[in-house]
Amino acid sequence: MTSPVWARRRAAAGRVWREFAANRGGLVGVVVLGLFVLTAILAPLLISESSLDVTRATGQRLESPSGDFPLGTDENGLSVLTLTLWGTRLSLVVGLAAAVLSVLIGTTVGILAGHFGGWLSAVLLRFTDFFLIMPSLVLAIALSAVLEGGAGTIILAIGVVSWPTSARLVRAQTLAVEARPYIERARALGGGHGHVIFKHVLPSVLPLVFVNTTLAVGTAIVAESTLRFLGLGSTSEITWGGLLRSASSSGAITYGAWWYLLPPGIAIVLLVLAFTLVGRALETVLNPKLRERR
């Protein structure tokens, strides 16, 4: 495709990348993130299912790090390294899915409230306010306890409680965009609601939504680990929060088994940090761009 539209888009993408690459924190974030994604994709190839099965464990209870087990073993004699690597998969997937769900709900509500105004806006905003004032962790705990089940429940619980900020954000942006003269022109030329929303409002709020999603993933991952640490979701799934919980309930702290607690903890910190760095870098890049368009 060499249409002028695509050429312009490619140029814009190149510009974004150059500006992004100038941000060293963002670059580090991308590299770390890449490593995590690679781990998640390669984990099933590197790790056989039997090395996750407690009944086929080869180590002793809470062995300290050694040649056979670089990060020691857990209370069942499984390798903590293997478990931590495997945990990447769910943490990443749940974090991403929950963030996307939350931003999706938030964007929909925000655009509808901003675009239509009037009583619909009032109703949607009061609804948003209601969720905004609810203590989210408690609500998420209640939701995942009532719904039961595994990762899907956790995604739902986090997504459902964390959307109001995006809604507020997107509504403000929608109002700002719709106040511009070109929207008025589009309307005057007969553009309906669908045309205005999808052709004009959505493209100009998308960068904001994108940044918001990247930053939301980090918080969603921490939220996921928190819920798992508190014992919600299925215990048969291997997650970082779940590992911390097992460590705590099997007496690893009293035993001094630092090799059991630190790997999942540090993994959470690194992954969240990576998402935050990337999100912040993207934000600085996209901010001036928005201003240019105005």
Place this chain on the structure above:
Amino acid sequence: MLVRRRLAGAVSVIALVAVTVPWVAGAAQAQGEKVLRAGITQDLDSLNPFITITRVGTDLTRLTYEYLTTYDPKDYRPVPGLAEKWETSPDKLTWTFTIRSGAKWSDGQPITAADPAFTLNKMMTDKAAATANGNFVQGWESVTAPDDRTLVIRTKQPRSTMLALDIPIVPKHVWEKVTDFKAEPPLPLVGSGPFIVQDYKASQFIKLKANKDYWRGAPKIDALDFVYYKNVDAEVQALQKGDIDLMSRLVPAQYDALKNDPNIKLNTGAGRRLNEILINPGAASADGNPIGNGNPALKDVQLRKAIALAIDSRTLVDKVWGGYAVEAAGYIPPGFAEFHWPEKRKFDPAEANKMLDEAGYVRGADGVRADKTGKPLRLRLLGHAGTNLDEQGSKYITSWLKDIGIAVEPQMVADQKVNDATTAGNFDLAFSGWSANPDPDYVLSLQTCASRPNADGKGATPDSFLCDPEYDALYAQQLAETDRAKRIEIVKKMQQVLADRASLVILGYDNPLEAYRADRWAPFTTQPSSGGVIMNQQGYWGYYSATPGRTTDADAPAEAQGGGGNTGLVIGLVGGGVVVVLAGVLAFARLRRRGTADERE
């Protein structure tokens, strides 16, 4: 009889911060007051002595109410409690108890024979009052109190449990005004034991005051506090810091680590507790109507037997209990060797697979077998959140049952939720467990038709919902058999029948792992005297013996080897847990607040 207390686990689902030091209301003790603080993690089901069946509840009941007879701390011999002596008629149908004179209720009223007569009559006439201990009064004809010191019980047939009546005797003048025996009693309780429950706040504390007028003599301390912890590792940290004095139910890694702590004395003994997986054999209420939502496939005894064959007790003993347990055999724990049926439970997945193949459970493409109606065999496994056996053991059980083509979904929930679900038949597989009493009647009664609840899942204490004519006939026989040797034979036969019906799978018998502050307390009385426990006794001896002082090395356990513990590191790691939770809270908050920074225009 056995004491009933459903394996009470810990950590309710809403356990917010794993490592918080609980806030104890009114923690400020009067200067110089001597308080024993014991840590606990299990939920309390009720303070009502007619209802409670959990370990915590039974412990409190034993402390607050003196029973007619109690068990000797040395060897479990029945010894005088409220009754100072007793005799039985030659036909063994009439029992006359002489009630102790001069003993008082904690509100100052004298204790008379009218109090036990009221309590026992109530249990015979009010279904709600028979919820926890109804098995003891079955087959009784009458209970009368001809005078203030004489209690006469007449039974229809001879009863083997008459000196093992595990029934809290309540004060008539307080309870005769009560109309609903399912309700929670007002606090403070009025009791006759060495410590009386004064105050209770769910998941925070239970406070007991020493009964200075106690007939055996006032306890040597002024108060006994139970302090709640959200998990057992937090509890151990509190013990090491000195926030609590006594705790039980350590997990093996903690027990090994504490061996190096000079201020802590450890205590263990032979297992007197049975741990089991219930397999719902088609729960029904007392009148025979099906209740609950158990998987109907489990009505097939072949399937249940295959499940039992696929669960390896040896591995659980080694891996989950760290060797501090005994491998599974009969239903009565080996700590009560007389009644224990010693035949080890078999582990043979190949045989289990063969049985299922022959019974027509065909494996699907994903390795999961289909039941007789063609639906894949998927079972829920209910466990107590925060209880190590359930959380860790469920991983093994899931894997073993997967090997024989059964998909298991473990669900770890709050103790009370497990209790409710198992009592109402709303489970497929569930973790359960009972502390046995020297007399086996109570735990045996749990598997009879009569222990099934009413249609609402209330009014009785079922365990596996087994209702088997052969078992019930044997149960009635052992209850009426006054020749001990013959009774033991019958009880062993019953355990064989239970193993054959496979409505429950014995996992093993864990040794109690307890610890207390050696720098503050003299040795406690254990029951029995060798290899006994301090907490959760068949009596109150452990708490009653609490004496400020110290336990010297001579009393210390011989073994001093074990895993290392590093306090500095440990504190750092505890912090880690808090950080994760706090980070979660902050992250949620931040997600919301980011708005302001980003709203442009």
